[in-house]
Amino acid sequence: MWSQLLDNGRSAFSYHWPHSLLLPAAVGLGGALMYWRLHGQKIKSIELGEGWWGPGEKPHTHGEDTSVRPFTIEASADDIEDLHRRLDGTRFFPPLEDSKFHYGFNSKQLKTVISYWRNEFDWNKQVKILNKYPHFKTTIEGLEVHFIHVKPLHLTPGQKVHPLLMVHGWPGSFYEFYRILPLLTEPGNYGLDPNIVFEVICPSIPGYGFSEAPSKKGFSAFAAARIFYKLMLRFGFNEFYLQGGDWGSRITGLLSQMKPESVKGLHLNFMILPNGGLGRLISLLIGPYAPWLVGLTREDVKRLYPYMEKNVFRILQETGYLHIQATKPDTIGSALNDSPAGLAAYILEKFSTWTDNSFRDLEDGGLDRKFSLDDLLTNVMIYWITGSIASSMRFYKEYFTRGYNSTPDTKIGVYVPTGIAAFPCEMAHAPRVWAKQKFRNIVSFSYMPRGGHFAAFEEPELLGRDIQNFVSKVEKM
Template sequence: MWRQLLEDGRSAFNDHWPHSLLIPATVGLGGALLCWKLNGRNIKTLELGEGWWGPGEKPHTHGEDTRVRPFVVEASESDIEDLHRRLDGTRFFSPLEDSRFHYGFNSAHLRTLISYWRNKYDWKKQVKILNKYPHFKTTIEGLDVHFIHVKPTHLNPGQKVYPLLMVHGWPGSFYEFYHILPLLTDPGNHGLNPNIAFEVICPSIPGYGFSEAPSKTGFTAFAAARIFYKLMLRLGFNEFYLQGGDWGSRITCLLSQMKSESVKGLHLNFVMQMPGGLGWMMSLLIGRYAPWLVGLTREDVKRIYPFMEKNVFTTLRETGYLHLQATKPDTIGSALNDSPAGLAAYILEKFSTATDMSFQDLEDGGLDRKFSLDDLLTNVMIYWITGAISSSVRFYKENFTRNFNNTPDIKMAISVPTGIAAFPCEMAHAPPVWAKQKFHNIVSYTYMPRGGHFAAFEEPELLAQDIQNFVSKVEKI
């Protein structure tokens, strides 16, 4: 197989690249690879730091309240009545013929969604589902941090349990993990390895859902990582595993760099890692025709180039929300916090295109192909009931304003054991050869057969199995 792959690569390379360019291209590539290898070795550990995000000055008269308090999600009649009144008053606009989801959330389908939300969706029923797992709050750095804490239900005598911190992103929430939780905490009854059971902690990022929003500017992923580390210590875990996608990936990576001695392993389903400058260009140019020369596999080629060939247009089309949230979050926050229909359209459009880009060709955005409407609307309701949309989108402003591409972690490798689940419909693909420039101890890398950005929500069985396989390799079970 490898001989054939080598011959195919050489043939393709010879067909598209003159022999006179082979030596300089190879030399240039070698230099780029050397830069990759040397990059990220200047800093060994990120400073943990300290912060205070509550209102006013940090009190000095007494220590922080470290109690862990039970919390229950409630469904008040006044909230439901206000929601229904606003849904009844939705101002719809005329759809374009055959626009589907190419202009954003299809305005014709929005009528269908709002009708379901108003007349069939049962918030009280969904609150009971939310409360089936234990919820808690605790105060850290002046903020009431919300989390769910789920312990295994069926264990063999003396069986080891693995603590796992799972962190969501935007526009998700802790609810993204509700379908994967039983697979991780009770694997034997769900067709998975019964010997690898997890005790799972799923916090809400401050400013999201039921976690209190920071009162001060400057709350970045660094602060979130530090707060979640303190949360794990408060719960009695000095060593633990991490899992994340989207912002959760950034936060867990930072925690791994801050406290590598506490992180037994880092599992990610979203990795944004590309070689910089000349290395990136050489990898892309050569990899299209001779992937073997730059360490790419055929699967990498299948995933990278359809995206890269449309990269400029795709980036412009799919990242408008990011530019807005990273610059003027309170402007869009004001609109979304006032209109449940607008909030649903804004959030659920991402659950269409980020799940599968081809869903934009469908009238309904393919929303019910991977999710139920009840699940999607429950995630929206967590933003609506808590009024968290404004503070959640501010997280982009805080992170991107502060020179996102020149923060201390950029030049620092991640040395903890790492597992990567590469889902094919994710917007960006980081092949192993690129990922290794940042993650120096990749224990497992899996080309997942299906799925997109919201992995735990879309494909809980696939993700749970990959997490188990990763931990089994780290623990050598």
């Protein structure tokens, strides 16, 4: 998921001219989006396109079933029996002395996790928690798309409700948002602004969890963005807000470029940026000595430098998975789909070092610092019982098959109002001045005091407040 960071590393050693050297004067006067709206001009957008991802040919005899059907997650006794049998047969290997999480998931700690999963974890209980929000499925482009739809329960007369689409990433799921959903839909009960209330839709990306996996090659973030746009239209939402991290940021960003007239605002806690070219190189070289000359703040300098250590080397340490999944995902997928212990190690390792890089120095990977084992294993179970790990990893293959800098979205910017929450323990830091190269109408940019990659799961209150703050600013524009 970290291709833009690799681009940053490459740009430090090579020269590439940026796509655009001048921004419209309207950017500095209040945002290009508002300027073009006021002057009746159309913002550049990328084509919405069309697709069919179900098995076989697209049927021409009748239209697609557009009904929205209630869905309930069920705990199957057969699934649990099969899981326990496989866990009982786990083959462990001896751990290295004092290896902690430097070699990946500590095999000693894995025994603890597997023991808990086998003997204490209650899937039936977790299924009840999963089902506390309404689940649905609907057919879009030949795929059964799963989502949860959460509405506020208590509204004052005439109170405005903002539709919000929240999209997860890998190796997460819709369950990442369970901690933040009550804060967004019932904010007054949790100390947040009671006047900014959301109606939230959280879909599962096709190929993830309970959304059907595409049967054909080529299902990319473009297709996911289009499908989620169609999903919002099925509820009559012609205008809505977007929020995403990881793949969710890529998908929501593309949707903002496909249908800018429908997106009231885009909030991100992770960014995929184009190659910064010569400007990025100059910024990196001058930044430590005269940051104000290149638009960097003191906090930017603190998070960026030493650049090789905090960004390039860390990316190299953390992206082995990316190269595998971007080339031959089905190979590793075969192993992970067969072994629950392997699947847990593969996924939970990311919830360790992506939450905080310093957790690699802990014997238990710091997993209990921000999460409970019940929460972590519930996310793993969503992949396990649906057999979706291989199809989820194919998303990387589709991304790198096309190559980021050759896709149509790189030819234009994102002009919808954008809010960015920069969490300090994210894989790498992208300053506002770099983000402006792609996101031309940044309304808010927040240096979050703590938190890492899984923001909604780790710090729901911080993220919830930042989303509210961003929407409040947009509504006043």
